[in-house]
Amino acid sequence: MILNMEFETLPREALEAIQLRRLQSVAERVFATVPFYRKKFADSGVKPSDIQSLSDLRRLPFTTKQDLRDNYPFGMFAVPMDNVVRIHASSGTTGKPTVVGYTARDIATWSELMARSLSAGGATRDDIIHNAYGYGLFTGGLGVHYGAERLGASVIPISGGNTRRQIMIMKDFGPTILTCTPSYALHLAEAAAEMNVDFESLKFKSGIFGAEPWSERMREEIEKKLYLTALDIYGLSEVIGPGVAIECLEGKKGLHIFEDHFIAEIINPDTGEVLPPGERGELVFTTITKEAFPIIRYRTRDITSLNYEPCKCGRTMVRMNRVSGRTDDMLIIRGVNVFPSQIESVLMEMGEVSPHYQLVVDREGTLDTLTVMVEVDEKSFSDEVKTLQNLEARITKNIRETLAVAVKVKLVEPKTIARSEGKAQRVIDKRKI
Amino acid sequence: MHAEQISVFLENKAGRLAEVTRILSDAGVNIRALALADTSDFGILRLIVNDNETAEKALKEFGFTVRKTRVVAVEVADRSGGLHEILAFLNGRGINVEYMYAFVRQSKENAVMIFRFDDTDGAVAALSEKGLPVIPGEVLYTM
Numbered sequence: 146m147i148l149n150m151e152f153e154t155l156p157r158e159a160l161e162a163i164q165l166r167r168l169q170s171v172a173e174r175v176f177a178t179v180p181f182y183r184k185k186f187a188d189s190g191v192k193p194s195d196i197q198s199l200s201d202l203r204r205l206p207f208t209t210k211q212d213l214r215d216n217y218p219f220g221m222f223a224v225p226m227d228n229v230v231r232i233h234a235s236s237g238t239t240g241k242p243t244v245v246g247y248t249a250r251d252i253a254t255w256s257e258l259m260a261r262s263l264s265a266g267g268a269t270r271d272d273i274i275h276n277a278y279g280y281g282l283f284t285g286g287l288g289v290h291y292g293a294e295r296l297g298a299s300v301i302p303i304s305g306g307n308t309r310r311q312i313m314i315m316k317d318f319g320p321t322i323l324t325c326t327p328s329y330a331l332h333l334a335e336a337a338a339e340m341n342v343d344f345e346s347l348k349f350k351s352g353i354f355g356a357e358p359w360s361e362r363m364r365e366e367i368e369k370k371l372y373l374t375a376l377d378i379y380g381l382s383e384v385i386g387p388g389v390a391i392e393c394l395e396g397k398k399g400l401h402i403f404e405d406h407f408i409a410e411i412i413n414p415d416t417g418e419v420l421p422p423g424e425r426g427e428l429v430f431t432t433i434t435k436e437a438f439p440i441i442r443y444r445t446r447d448i449t450s451l452n453y454e455p456c457k458c459g460r461t462m463v464r465m466n467r468v469s470g471r472t473d474d475m476l477i478i479r480g481v482n483v484f485p486s487q488i489e490s491v492l493m494e495m496g497e498v499s500p501h502y503q504l505v506v507d508r509e510g511t512l513d514t515l516t517v518m519v520e521v522d523e524k525s526f527s528d529e530v531k532t533l534q535n536l537e538a539r540i541t542k543n544i545r546e547t548l549a550v551a552v553k554v555k556l557v558e559p560k561t562i563a564r565s566e567g568k569a570q571r572v573i574d575k576r577k578i
Numbered sequence: 579m580h581a582e583q584i585s586v587f588l589e590n591k592a593g594r595l596a597e598v599t600r601i602l603s604d605a606g607v608n609i610r611a612l613a614l615a616d617t618s619d620f621g622i623l624r625l626i627v628n629d630n631e632t633a634e635k636a637l638k639e640f641g642f643t644v645r646k647t648r649v650v651a652v653e654v655a656d657r658s659g660g661l662h663e664i665l666a667f668l669n670g671r672g673i674n675v676e677y678m679y680a681f682v683r684q685s686k687e688n689a690v691m692i693f694r695f696d697d698t699d700g701a702v703a704a705l706s707e708k709g710l711p712v713i714p715g716e717v718l719y720t721m
Contacts, residue, residue, distance in 0.1 A: 521587045521620075521643050522643060523643055523644070523645060526585070526587050526643045526645050527585075527622075527645070528583070528585035528622055528624060528645060528647040528694065529622070529676055529677070529694075530615045530616075530617060530622060533620065533622070534617065555619050555620075556587075556589075556619060556620050557589050557620075558587060558588070558589050558594075558641070558642065558643065559641055559642075559643050560641045561589065
């Protein structure tokens with residue numbers, strides 16, 4: 146169902162007129178209030194008043210994750226802190242997260258977009274939403290929560306973990322919409338089977354899954370095991386959180402981007418050149434209504450393409466295809482962003498192991514696993530088993546404390562990690578998503 | 579009075595032990611005793627050989643992580659209670675055995691055990707004081 150008929154079905158020309166007006170306004174605002182943008186615009190020889198049409202967007206400079214790190218924590222905020230009502234953060238490469246802020250109006254916008262998303266997935270005021278996204282600094286839990294309340298549905302703020310209890314609540318409360326990561330959905334299916342609970346006997350009709358990459362094959366598996374319609378949702382905290390784009394129940398092919406709030410571009414990741422509609426490249430977002438944390442031409446590093454063909458659901462907003470990869474080496478393990486460089490800095494800081502390592506990502510059953518292979522050199526080697534096992538345990542602990550992700554550490558012989566042209570292959574991803 | 583043992587890190591996968599014995603064989607090194615400690619992921623091979631320098635060099639050349647460890651070779655009476663007397667004595671002195679294994683050859687009528695102690699020098703001193711025969715490395719390697 147289309148929640149906001151007025152905006153979600155705007156004719157293209159009307160939508161673009163709104164986009165231009167909002168883009169001009171946000172460009173002026175960041176230029177006036179954020180020193181980072183003032184300098185970046187000046188370096189690129191562009192002024193807010195140069196934006197006369199939507200195609201002038203490409204004259205503005207890109208913003209990268211590194212820019213956010215350089216301005217940690219609040220340097221990119223465009224309003225005084227007394228107007229900020231919420232702070233979220235996502236994991237970063239060097240232990241420092243990426244921090245974003247929201248004004249009361251930003252929270253209202255986000256709630257509206259998440260309400261639209263839930264509605265596109267079939268949710269109404271009559272539904273009970275079982276929200277198993279994590280609550281906390283991560284945007285997933287609270288994003289869905291506020292959207293569900295805005296919609297008027299009943300939300301169960303179950304958050305992640307304690308799977309057996311979740312199954313019990315599903316049985317007793319009878320939720321009709323499930324929101325979580327796709328891998329957790331499959332984990333729930335397994336746990337239910339162990340408890341002799343049949344998903345067919347539960348009341349779910351659809352599930353809205355995101356925060357990690359998945360595939361059509363996984364969709365089929367989830368739908369078969371959980372007896373619901375599985376839909377993809379896209380978002381990232383730098384843009385707003387979940388609710389940037391959503392698949393519709395009717396089309397189930399590609400995710401509608403809420404273009405009255407975000408302008409999407411596809412660029413060649415090497416040259417920065419904007420690619421013609423339909424071509425595959427890096428997805429770039431500009432937020433045009435956010436107040437506390439507007440972002441100009443943010444490079445998501447996600448690879449996809451845009452589909453401007455009309456959708457049978459009636460929404461006029463462009464659809465992005467499933468994200469098919471990343472331009473950097475970021476891994477998403479059970480919803481947590483992991484960069485190989487983070488693991489490297491943990492190992493380097495320990496000072497007792499060689500910096501030769503390799504990450505092996507796999508999926509055991511339905512959960513992602515990350516194995517860190519570390520080469521044992523003369524410095525770290527001992528003739529005693531317990532010393533080496535201690536070393537494994539210390540590496541595991543340090544990685545878990547820094548990255549908030551559980552890993553298995555495996556000590557390997559030196560020079561067994563393949564080095565190609567002097568550069569080691571750091572990641573082997575065995576997941577068949 | 580201690581002896582030197584060569585410790586080698588091995589991944590727990592097929593053919594690694596054979597690779598070590600091949601390298602040592604090609605280098606003309608004779609293995610006098612060995613023990614393998616293993617976990618599900620890795621193993622530590624401990625070797626007493628007739629020529630430490632050659633063995634270490636050859637293994638390192640083939641990329642193995644090798645380390646020399648100080649151990650103590652002790653003669654143990656070849657009868658019931660022989661080993662227990664030594665262990666009870668060391669325990670009384672507060673010296674801990676990290677691990678131990680048997681040497682292939684006998685010394686006259688006695689068995690020979692290789693010990694890795696937490697305090698090698700303390701162990702050698704205590705054993706000598708008690709008159710328990712410790713075999714020096716240079717004797718052991720060619721015994």
